[in-house]
Amino acid sequence: MKSFASDNYSGVHPEIIEALNRANHEHMGSYGADEITQRTIGKFKDFFGDDIEVFFVYNGTGANVLGLRALTQSFHSIICSELAHINVDESTAPEKFTGCKLIGIPTTDGKIYPDQVEQKIQRLGDQHHPQARVISISQSTEYSTVYSVEEIKSLSAVAKKYNLFLHMDGARISNAAVSLEENFRVFTKDAGVDVLSFGGAKNGMMFGEAVIFFNKALTQHFPYIRKQGMQLHSKMRFISAQFEALLSNDLWKRNAIHANAMAKKLEQGLRQIPQIKITQRVDGNGVFAILPKVIIEDLQHELYFYVWNDRTNECRLMCSFDTREEEIKRFVEKAKALCSAL
Numbered sequence: 001m002k003s004f005a006s007d008n009y010s011g012v013h014p015e016i017i018e019a020l021n022r023a024n025h026e027h028m029g030s031y032g033a034d035e036i037t038q039r040t041i042g043k044f045k046d047f048f049g050d051d052i053e054v055f056f057v058y059n060g061t062g063a064n065v066l067g068l069r070a071l072t073q074s075f076h077s078i079i080c081s082e083l084a085h086i087n088v089d090e091s092t093a094p095e096k097f098t099g100c101k102l103i104g105i106p107t108t109d110g111k112i113y114p115d116q117v118e119q120k121i122q123r124l125g126d127q128h129h130p131q132a133r134v135i136s137i138s139q140s141t142e143y144s145t146v147y148s149v150e151e152i153k154s155l156s157a158v159a160k161k162y163n164l165f166l167h168m169d170g171a172r173i174s175n176a177a178v179s180l181e182e183n184f185r186v187f188t189k190d191a192g193v194d195v196l197s198f199g200g201a202k203n204g205m206m207f208g209e210a211v212i213f214f215n216k217a218l219t220q221h222f223p224y225i226r227k228q229g230m231q232l233h234s235k236m237r238f239i240s241a242q243f244e245a246l247l248s249n250d251l252w253k254r255n256a257i258h259a260n261a262m263a264k265k266l267e268q269g270l271r272q273i274p275q276i277k278i279t280q281r282v283d284g285n286g287v288f289a290i291l292p293k294v295i296i297e298d299l300q301h302e303l304y305f306y307v308w309n310d311r312t313n314e315c316r317l318m319c320s321f322d323t324r325e326e327e328i329k330r331f332v333e334k335a336k337a338l339c340s341a342l
């Protein structure tokens with residue numbers, strides 16, 4: 001049974017499974033001391049340039065939390081959107097591992113903007129006050145919107161002005177790259193991002209994310225931070241082999257193009273139904289829509305999805321690399337039928 005619940009509900013892309021099978025032979029060094037991991041770091045360097053450091057971890061929460069840990073001390077604060085995954089969907093892992101205060105900025109489109117961020121940077125140098133150290137943004141955002149290159153640069157300018165770091169949660173970075181029609185580097189390293197969580201699991205991998213540092217000086221303690229944070233995978237070749245496949249033959253792009261295109265089709269279909277209101281720009285692979293409350297349960301039986309906001313009946317419909325056009329059609333027809341009976 002398919003669903004629009006999450007891009008994590010999807011399975012694993014066959015090319016990733018093939019890569020895992022290929023990696024599954026003989027013995028190889030553990031903890032990253034293997035040829036596949038070395039080759040895959042080289043693949044990331046093809047995208048981002050040689051002057052980066054890449055660390056593989058198991059999941060997105062680990063990538064974010066440990067990346068932030070490398071940037072902070074426990075008297076710091078991290079500024080992010082109120083809806084940021086680090087703020088609302090990682091339990092209190094960021095707080096526990098960094099010791100920092102998270103400062104969530106209210107958002108209507110999933111993004112945060114320079115003037116809002118500047119208002120939160122207060123009392124720097126005052127020993128009584130949490131010291132702002134990181135601006136963290138998600139690309140694409142939790143609302144599936146995408147920051148433009150200029151928007152990221154303007155946040156980076158604020159970070160630089162106050163001697164802060166810019167962190168990017170790129171759990172859906174491939175969907176953002178496809179939406180912007182830019183290569184990864186333009187809206188990360190070249191736009192002033194210091195540390196990036198590069199996502200794999202939501203774009204066809206079984207598991208695995210990469211923490212990428214664009215400022216090598218920040219990685220001094222990271223091997224220890226990763227181990228202490230329980231994210232050092234012993235059979236690392238099985239994370240790197242997946243990334244090697246994802247970054248080869250444009251698999252990352254093919255998957256993200258498909259997922260984003262499906263989300264657009266879903267948006268177009270739902271826009272034809274007067275009782276349904278699309279609430280966000282559909283830049284990436286998710287559609288947010290307010291549905292009449294009475295149809296939600298029946299429609300969930302057709303293809304499951306989550307209600308994002310109980311009070312407004314705003315729902316989140318996520319597409320993935322394996323969403324089929326027939327499923328979109330079926331879902332839109334059902335939504336039409338249910339709405340016309342109201």
Ligand SMILES: Cc1ncc(COP(=O)(O)O)c(C=O)c1O
Nearest residue numbers: 059060061062085138142169171
């Ligand atoms: C924006 C964002 N960041 C990070 C993650 C990674 O989470 P996980 O720890 O479940 O891999 C997710 C997953 O839902 C996400 O939506």
